Amino acid sequence: MENAFTALRSVNRGFEEEVLPDVNFGQTIKASLAYKYAPILNRFDESKNFSEQPQDGFDAEKRINEGPRELMQYSSTLLRATNDQHYDYLLSTIEQSKKVRRTLASSGIIAQFGAELFDPTNYIGLPFARIGSFGARALKGGASVTAVVAAQEAVRYPNDPLATKTEVALNLGASFAMGGALTGLLTIPANRTLSVQKSATKEFINFRKSTEKKPVKLDADGQAIAADGSIASSVFTDSWLFKSVTTPMKRVLQSKVIPNSVKMTTLKLVNDSGILLAMNRNNQKVGSSVFQNSKQFEGEWAVLQNDLMPLWGKSTGKGVTGAFDYTLNISGFEKWLENIDKKAIRGEKAADDIEAQAMDKMNTFYKNWETRLDEQGLIGSAPVLKKFIAGREIRITKTQRILSNGRAKSAEYIAKLEGNIKRYSDELDEAKLNLEDISDTTKVNAPNEINFRPRYFDIDAIKADRAGFERKLIDWFRENPMVARRTAGKVNRTVMNTDEVSLKQRASDATDNILGIKDITDPEIGYYGMGKSKHFKHRSLDIPNKLILDYIQTNPVAIMRAYTSRVGPRYEFSRQFNGASIDDVLDDAMDEMMSSGMTMAKSYAALKDIRHLYKRVVGGVLRDPDSWDQTYAKILRDLATLNFLGSAGIMTLTEPAKIMMEHGIGKTMKALTNVLEDNKLKLAGRELRVSGEGLDNLMNAVHTRMVDELNNNPFKNDILDKMKNPFFLLNGLGPITKLLKDFDAMVRADTLIDYSVRWTQGKATKMEQEYLLRYNIDLELATNIANAPWQKSSDGMYMANTGAWTDTIQFPATKAEVVSGNTKSFAPDGTPEGRYRPAFYNAKQDKIYIDEEYIKDVMWPLRGWENPRVKGVTPIKEGIINSPDDYVAFIKMHEVMHSNNSAKSLGFDKRTSKGNADYENAINDLTVKEIEGQPRTSAETVREFRSALSSGVLNTILMGTPADKPSIVDGIVYIPMRVAKQFGMKEDVEFKGYARIENGLLGLPFQFYSYSLASVNKVAAAHAHGQLKDRFLGTAISMGLGYMVLQYKTPDWVEMSFQDKLARSFDYSGTAALYSDMVYTAMSTSLALGGPNLTGGLLEPRFPQEPNVFDAFTGIAGAGTSIQSEILSGVKDILTGNIGSGVAELVDSAPFTGLWFAKSTFNEFENMLKENITPDGVTGFKRY
Secondary structure: OOOOOHHHHOOOOOOOOOOOOOOOHHHHHHHHHHHHHHHHHHHHHHHHHOOOOOOOOOOHHHHHHHOOHHHHHHHHHHOOOOOHHHHHHHHHHHHHHHHHHHHHHOOOHHHHHHHHHHOHHHHOOHHHOOOOOHHHHHHHHHHHHHHHHHHHHHHHHHHOOOOOHHHHHHHHHHHHHHHHHOOOOOOOOOOOOHHHHHHHHHHHHHHHOOOOOOOOOEOOOOOEOOOOOOEOOOOOOOOHHHHOOOOHHHHHHOOOOOOHHHHHHHHHHHOOOOOOEHHHHOOOOOOOOHHHHHHHHHHHHHHHHHHHHHHHHHHHOOOOOEEOOEEOOHHHHHHHHHHHHHHHHHOOOOOOHHHHHHHHHHHHHHHHHHHHHHHHOOOOOHHHHHHHHHHHHHHHHHHHHHHHOOOOOOHHHHHHHHHHHHHHHHHHHHHHHHHHHOOOOOOOOOOOOOOOOOOOEOHHHHHHOHHHHHHHHHHHHHHOOEEEEEEOOEEEEEEOOOOHHHHHHHHHHHHHHHHOOOOOOOOOOOOOOOOOOOOOOOOOOOOOHHHOHHHEOOOHHHHHHHHHHHHHHHHHHHHHOOOOOHHHHHHHHHHHHHHOOOOHHHHHHHHHHHHHHHHHHHOOOOOOOOOHHHHHHHHHHHHHHHHHOOOHHHHHHHHHHHHHHHHOHHHHHHHHHHOOOOOHHHHHHHHHHHOOOOOOOOOOOHHHHOOOOOOOOOOOOOHHHHHHHHHHHHOOHHHHHHHHHHHHHHHHHHHHHHHHHHHHOOOOOHHHHHHHHHOOOOHHHHHHHHOOOOEEOOOOOEEOOHHHOOOOEOOOOOOOEEEEOOOHHHOOOOOHHHOOOOEEEEOOOOEEEEOHHHHHHHHHHHOHHHOOOOOOOOOOOOOOOOOHHHHHHHHHHHHHHHHHOOHHHHOOOOOOHHHHHHHHHHHHHHHHHHHHHOOEOOHHHHHHHHHHHHHHHHOOOOOOOOOOOOHHHHOEEEEEHHHHHHHOOOOOOOOOOEEEEEOHHHHHHHOOOHHHHHHHHHHHHHHHHOOOOOHHHHHHHHHHHHHHHHHHHOOOOOOOOHHHHHHHHHHHHOOOHHHHHHHHHHHHHHHHOOOOOOOOOOOOOOOOOOOOHHHHHHHHHOHHHHHHHHHHHHHHHHHOOOHHHHHHHHHHHOOOOOOOOOHHHHHHHHHHHHHHEEOOEEOOOOOO
16 A cells, blocks of 8 residues: 555656665654755755846756756756756755655655654644544544645645655645544654744745844944843833842842943853843843853863763773763762872872873863962962952052042941951951962962862761871871961961870861861862962861871862862852952942942842852852751752652653744754764764753753752762662653753754854844844854854754864855865765865865865874875975864865865966966965964854853753842842841841841742743743744744643543643743743632632643642642651651551652652552551452
């Protein structure tokens, strides 16, 4: 029987019968997607790249007649050609269609059916097919599928040169039969609505539109408009609905009285590019924030771990096994690395070459940090202290000037300034004393250390063997009795008593100080240098690490993670604010606000918000993370996480729609066809990792997408922490998050480079320019990105490869398109002996083909530039090619020179061997000249691009950032002193004007709100600001996928009205996650309190709700409170004799029992317990 799948084997396509090749499943997926979408994408590209007006002298009909006879059947397509390049392009699309059909003809029906699972638009038709009996569902399913496939064929048929009416009819027939049979699962082929066609038309128009490069807007006097750090105006962001979800950043940015300079300070600290700013509409950017840039430091240790793992695999002879950043036997890797790092700390030599390589990589990692901290003045040295002293003196003078010129009006402000002068003076005296105590050196390591390493004490190990630890200290103090002590305002060298009583007391005091540390990862506690700077304290206990290895943290992975997550933001803050401390920055902000006429109360409110944001960015928002309330709250959060999020992976099924909204259907579909080709997804993942994003599984932090983690300490690793990685692997959230982030990175790199290229060409739309500016890419940076050595696939997809950018030459303009990857299929016929040509310029196509990897891996070792193979061609002069990347750049520039300078234009005759050699020498000379004269891509360009990539992925595959969350999410409440003093509360030392309450239980209600809070800025506001490329189609797809999630979560016996299905699908789509959740929570709370259904019966609650005050409380109090009540209820039942019911409740509350694939089994087990273990005794288990 013939159908749309098997008919491909017999329908005449205009080519001769041939032996069909063997194809794998990956090739089938790519061909299936290309069959449906490539014709549309090709039409987009055609419109963008070729004029509709025929070139003078070009005759398409003549070319058709001169070609093979089989081209006549494609004349309707080929007659569209307006020049030779256009004609060749159309020929290539015809060949592409042939190749796709040959692949599909070689694939089995099952393989083709399976390939449909990879097309996200297949899910759109699902909402129309689950009603009535099986027969009714089949009929409706077949009809709905046929309707959307008809729309699909209406778009594809006129754009596919090989499409026939027979093929269309077969596809429609198959869609009805297969769609009816598979209703409730997936429809075949793609269920697509006419919105796809509308979206395609919209993109087609956008590609054709272009706008001129716009300078910064000027005011009436011709002056540049000052950067406005406010959130861009829109109906939604100006409304109470948006403002009611109050956060520290939104309060500052949306204030009418806070000066713009203070808003810019806030953005410089915490901006995540998640929301459009007013300044972006004025063609201005903020610049990457401390939060954004510091994430790249996390990428450094992740890349280092990637480099170290193969060495471990080589050392064991077993290699490395794992996927999605989950590694088998990760503990083995960590132990291997720990042993090597201990050798480095002790000054021992590596056992073999592999260990030496690992040790060298670790030392280099910390050496780089040593250099950074030293250059920025964050570690003690004489030059640092001298600079700091000069800075304090300047601040004292400035503050005294404010006091003397009458700018300070209120007594409270005057007292604040006088307090600042005292603080500056104390810091100045301290710095002068420290300067006297150290030599004029930039040495960082303490005299007793061999390699630069941070030190974090292992509190549990010290508590377990305090006596042994103190014996180590006593031995050290006995041999090193001299210490520096401050007495009578001077630092003096003092020799301490060495009798046993004194030594024991000194060791005991030192141990008490260590055990009293509240936050072991605080940079002030770790060791960063021999002196003392204004930020990081020196290590007062100078015993070498090698002597106390049993009492300090020695897991290098955890240490690197702690180090970069806490020190990285501190370093970046110092770099961006020119060495100022947070107190200095807030002092300046206070002066700005008071000068603008703000009151002290409003100024303190702003400073409170900015300082809280700072604490979030640099870490340490909690002062006592190990307090009983924080510990208890963490246990409840972890138990709730490991139980309630069993289906979290399924809940992410709507997120591909956000990718499509963000980039448009054209780019998303093109990316889908590239997913399995040449490891592009894997390469995108590497690019994302070095940018500091996509590390969720590696950091055991994927749960923070859904859960607010208040104390993510890498050294805390209790039994519940150890459960998280396997749990999020099993529930699917870890692998799916990894795939989605890597895929978005792949599309996003293309988007950022494409928009940059278009802007430099004057073709970018207003939306595209604002999009780039939102991600801190202005026209200057866009030009640098456009000229960077990115790669481009054969179908026009840009790939960043930023590892090859830094200090690499920028390329001059060329009309030729550069195509990266394997060139074999593009090499012209007639090459000698079929020799592979890794780079060449095709003048007819006006394309440069280059295989960068082949050049680096194969050609670089041969050093062909030193002894050219072509007779008469001279070697390239020394100093031009010094690395594999240099060789790639030279060859690429060589081909660019070919494209811009023909032999004829330079006066050479290539028909003779001498003329050909002279032409190549001339091209080489031009290449060398360009390389020597072209500017180079700066490290700043790389950093800003990576920041845009990282932030963009984080804003698409959502997770709440410091900019998204209210302060109470951290379990912290600030009470104005006008209220607090009524209750006898004291003003906080740091947060002036406020009393501060910190309690872990306060954050419990917001445990699962990370995604929802992020969606307010990243989805709802993006809709309002027009920052989404394809809002309407993306929303429709997210609704369809939301319905799919609803179908999974809703038992078959539950009856739902149409409006409930629609509302719940919208709820699960995530488009308005927080607001829809608030509606359902309010509805359930009202019913639990005995009140009415707040929707008037239009909608039903998510779960049936009877009047119950306790349910109302737990519903608002959060998941942690809910899991606690279930556990307590189970314990109560057991204690009162209802053992079966009690045990069943405890099982239901246990970790892993909520996993999507195990839940039904556990439910049956719980029912068995309830039915067979009753207060009357054990009955029977026969039917189980």
